[in-house]
Amino acid sequence: MIRKKIAVFASGFGSNLQALIDYNTDGDLGGDIVLVFSNNTEAFALKRAKKHSIRAEAIDLSGFADRQEFETEILKILKEEEIDLVVLAGYMFLLTPLIIGEYKNRILNIHPALLPSFKGTHGIKDAFDYGTRVSGVTVHFVDAELDNGPIIIQAPVFISQDDTLEKFEEKIHKVEHKIYPQAVRLFCEDRLKINNRKVEILPE
């Protein structure tokens, strides 16, 4: 099987990026992270990439007339690197139809709640403040709507009475770091088949 070339998009800390890098050191994702892209030149994720000799690119949106122009520039880099899979890991922008169209069913995202509950940028805090007893993590394909595409893996995280928001956050991240590499690996092994919006996981 041909190894996939992966680009990770991250706007900030990049702990999920790190989990993916580590998974490929200890085991095998079935693909290689060849590019880390950020819209934030200060993102710690870029430092992580450099440390592991992965190409790190940051482009600031403010230099462009609109998102379309911005993404045209990103697309050039994706083509240059012959990227097969885009993995969003804390990327704080909604992608436009430009990249989504070009990478249809080849973009993954991780969301820190059990979709379709608690969509948006504050999934952890929103679930905690709501008083839900169980939330979790979702890895899904990306389509044009926010936190909406077909679901690949979900894992529950329970909120106990003495959890603080910080404790709960930690529990969520721990689960994220476990299931995101698994989902990426399934993609790289060509084991994900989308039927309408249901994702079938094919046997090895």
Ligand code: GRF
């Ligand atoms: C994660 O909680 C992820 O679910 C959300 O953004 C956060 C990114 O964290 N989409 P990190 O930058 O990977 O540490």
